[in-house]
Amino acid sequence: MPEEIATRVAYGEALLELGRGNQNVVVLDADLSGSTKTNLFAKEFPERFFNMGVAEQNMMAAAAGLAHAGKLPFASTFAIFAAGRAWEVVRQSIAYSATNVKIFASHGGVTVGPDGGSHQAIEDLALMRTLPNMIVIVPADAVEMKKVVQAMAQIQGPCYVRAGRIKFPVIFDDSYQFRVGKGVRLRKGKDITLAACGIMVHQALAAAEWLASERIFAEVLNLSTIKPLDEDLLRDSVAKTGCLVTCEEHLVNGGLGGACAEALGELHPAPLERIGVRDTFGVSGDATELLEYFGLMPADIVAAAHRVIDRKP
DSSP: OOOEEOHHHHHHHHHHHHHHHOTTEEEEESSOHHHHSTHHHHHHOGGGEEEOOSOHHHHHHHHHHHHHTTOEEEEEEEHHIIIIITHHHIIIIIITTTOOOEEEEESBSGGGGGGOTTTOBSSHHHHHHTSTTOEEEOOSSHHHHHHHHHHHHHSOSOEEEEOOSSOEEOOOOTTOOOOTTOOEEEEOOSSEEEEEOTHHHHHHHHHHHHHHTTTOOEEEEEOOEEESOOHHHHHHHHHHHSOEEEEEEEETTTSHHHHHHHHHHHHOOOOEEEEEEOSOOOOOSOHHHHHHHTTOSHHHHHHHHHHHHHTOO
């Protein structure tokens, strides 16, 4: 069985390592450092850690100021607050001026679980994807998260990275090289393309195994960079397979499914099914139960695959 690690834990570990090698790294948190795992950085570098309290808007504004002063700020809180409560400040003080602030938003999606609909960010990717200058990334596992942290330190400009609360399987090994705006073909296929991000990459791989047992061969893409999307990889895959299922722990509108639909509408129209949350808010429950409740399991991907294959010309 593959090792299971939460991407928020990988973020905290990678941030600590980054801080050891770069004295300009500063970390801000909105009184959630135990959950976002920035407490690892705070313990070793208290002089470079700022607990801003339950004041997410102020935190983003302060991060922008630190960036303008030559620091490399990483601002962390829950996704519902980073993308929701602080959105206007992110727009005005960070995205508008292309300020070099790295927003790492933990507890994204329905797998936040018992915290319920008020804390389950299922619209955050859509909100951030609409902002000019903003890079949007949802790592597929803990290894990719660590690579993303390293990459963000080298890239000038704002970015939004979503992390999850729960542990889920590691897909990559340490040899994996992450590149912003570049997807990864994890499995070759000829009958259908499955494009996913975050925890849903694991679900898509499991669905591909299921489909293979039915002699349906799925190509699986990890499109962790939602913006800028790897349109070349997506187009080339769908041109070969003839149809697509997108898989995300987010509303079907505005996130990965929306991005792929927009791209294919211009580049290569093809039958599409979108796996995700459909025009409703989250509910309280166990994380696995909620994945089942919202239709985010491998069985749901397999059913969508059959539907979309039936629509191929």
